[in-house]
Each structure stands twice: as C-alpha cells, then as structure tokens.
Amino acid sequence: MTTQEKSASLPELIDPRGPRVTASITLLVLVSAFLTHSTLLVVIQLIQFTIGGFVSPKKAPYGIIYRKLVQPKLGGSFIGEDIRGPQFAQKVGFLFAALATVGAITKIDLLFTIPVVFALVAAFLNAAFDYCLGCQIYLLLQRATKR
Amino acid sequence: MRNLVTLAIVLLLSSLYGVWFRKTRGTMKAHTNPAVTEIEIGESFGARLTLLQFSSAFCTPCRATRALLSDITKGLHDVKHVDIDAESHLDLVRKLDIRSTPTTLILDSRGVEVGRAVGAPKREQVVDAITPMDI
Numbered sequence: 001m002t003t004q005e006k007s008a009s010l011p012e013l014i015d016p017r018g019p020r021v022t023a024s025i026t027l028l029v030l031v032s033a034f035l036t037h038s039t040l041l042v043v044i045q046l047i048q049f050t051i052g053g054f055v056s057p058k059k060a061p062y063g064i065i066y067r068k069l070v071q072p073k074l075g076g077s078f079i080g081e082d083i084r085g086p087q088f089a090q091k092v093g094f095l096f097a098a099l100a101t102v103g104a105i106t107k108i109d110l111l112f113t114i115p116v117v118f119a120l121v122a123a124f125l126n127a128a129f130d131y132c133l134g135c136q137i138y139l140l141l142q143r144a145t146k147r
Numbered sequence: 148m149r150n151l152v153t154l155a156i157v158l159l160l161s162s163l164y165g166v167w168f169r170k171t172r173g174t175m176k177a178h179t180n181p182a183v184t185e186i187e188i189g190e191s192f193g194a195r196l197t198l199l200q201f202s203s204a205f206c207t208p209c210r211a212t213r214a215l216l217s218d219i220t221k222g223l224h225d226v227k228h229v230d231i232d233a234e235s236h237l238d239l240v241r242k243l244d245i246r247s248t249p250t251t252l253i254l255d256s257r258g259v260e261v262g263r264a265v266g267a268p269k270r271e272q273v274v275d276a277i278t279p280m281d282i
Binding site: 016031035079082086087117121124125128129131132135136138139140147 | 150151154157158161162164165166168169201203204205206207208209210211233234237240241245246247248249266
C-alpha cells in the first residue's frame with residue numbers, strides 16, 4: 001500500500017531514447033574502430049565517454065546529436081529516466097575507451113582489441129536489448145568492495 | 148577478413164545473451180532463503196504478502212518497477228509494497244543473494260520468500276503471483 005519514498009532531492013530525468021541512440025552511435029564508432037584499428041575513432045569515443053560519464057550524458061557529443069537531430073523528429077511524450085543510470089554506463093565505457101587508447105598509442109594489439117570488444121558488446125546490448133549495465137554490475141561491485 | 152569473422156561471432160553471442168536476458172527478466176521464481184525480518188527492512192510486513200523491491204540509483208527500470216508495484220498494491224489491503232535501496236542494505240542483499248536491480252521478492256506474512264522477479268516484472272506476472280489461489 002505504501003511506498004517508501006526517498007526524501008533525497010529528485011534526480012534529473014532525461015528522455016530514455018537518448019541513451020539508446022547514443023549506444024547506437026557508439027556501436028557504429030566502435031565497430032569501425034575495431035575493423036580499422038583507428039586511434040582517432042577510439043579517441044572520439046573516449047571524449048564522448050569522458051563528458052558523458054563525468055559531466056552529463058546530455059552535454060556529450062552524441063547526446064547533443066540526439067537532442068538537435070533525432071528528438072525533434074521523434075516528437076511525442078516520454079516517461080523520464082533517471083540520468084544516473086546512463087551516466088554510470090558512460091563511466092564504465094570511459095574505462096574501456098581509456099584502456100583502448102593506451103593500447104592504440106603503445107601499439108599493444110590486445111590492449112586495444114579487448115577493451116574495444118567489451119565496450120562494443122555493452123553498446124550493442126544497450127542499443128538492441130535495452131540492457132541496463134548499471135543494474136547488472138553496480139550492485140555486484142558494491143557487494144564485492146563494501147562491507 | 149579475420150576481424151569481420153570475429154565481429155560476427157561476438158555480435159552473435161551477444162544476441163543470444165540478449166535474447167535470453169530479455170526472456171528471463173521479470174519472470175517469477177522462488178529461491179530458498181532464510182526469512183526476512185521486519186527489522187531488516189525497516190518496515191512492517193503486509194498482512195498477507197509483501198512485495199520487497201531492491202533498487203539502486205544507477206538503475207533505469209527501477210523507477211518503472213516502483214510505479215507499477217505501488218499501483219498494483221494501491222487497492223489491496225493485505226499486500227504491501229516496500230522499496231529499499233540495495234546499497235544501504237548490503238547485508239540483506241548478501242543474505243538473499245540479490246545480484247542486480249530491480250529485484251522484487253514476494254514475502255509471505257512471516258517474511259519467507261515465495262517468489263522472486265529479477266528485472267522489471269510485467270503487470271500480469273505480478274498480479275498472477277499475488278492473487279490468492281484458494282478462491
């Protein structure tokens with residue numbers, strides 16, 4: 001009957017279609033990076049993840065592309081989504097992209113390929129199946145690291 | 148060419164996982180665990196059932212699940228919805244082996260788990276699970 005509401009300040013809500021479009025662009029960029037071994041593409045992705053993870057997914061390049069180009073065409077109303085979920089996923093992406101960038105610069109092939117594949121899989125699951133990375137790994141991280 | 152084959156295999160495996168993931172989310176299944184107490188969740192139990200939802204901040208479907216469960220239980224006097232933050236109840240999370248959010252447990256009046264849905268459940272699944280069988 002009653003729901004225990006958190007009294008903390010309400011989180012910012014965003015259009016849930018934004019993160020999925022972002023994931024789709026990310027997938028394209030990472031597939032291209034994987035096939036061409038392009039350092040530039042991985043760096044572009046690193047920039048996206050850095051801003052998306054540490055500033056706001058709305059201010060990151062793909063988020064801006066979504067709001068300027070895609071959202072006006074979609075129109076319609078949406079049920080807002082907590083921004084912290086997608087932002088956490090962008091932070092995880094940042095880790096992979098940072099490793100891949102180091103791999104690209106140092107020319108260590110596996111250090112480039114493996115993180116790119118991991119990030120690519122996450123982006124694919126997010127884009128195609130609405131997979132929520134934060135839901136799956138955040139609690140496991142907490143369980144493993146905190147008492 | 149080798150890269151393309153690798154990519155195809157990776158995407159195929161991810162798709163298989165994704166399909167499995169989508170299929171299993173929200174389905175009700177009971178696990179055998181030690182009973183939960185009212186002290187552990189900081190709320191009293193419902194007279195017949197309690198829908199105990201574990202949520203986290205970084206979880207997109209938790210909001211939708213919260214809205215769904217509170218809507219379903221709104222008209223019921225003997226079923227109560229309790230939403231708790233998994234992160235601040237880590238001992239309980241370990242005891243009940245909660246691995247992802249949202250996870251919803253159906254507890255009987257003694258706090259014994261009689262059903263569990265991992266991921267956002269669908270309305271019919273919840274309604275089916277909480278409808279008394281002896282009517």
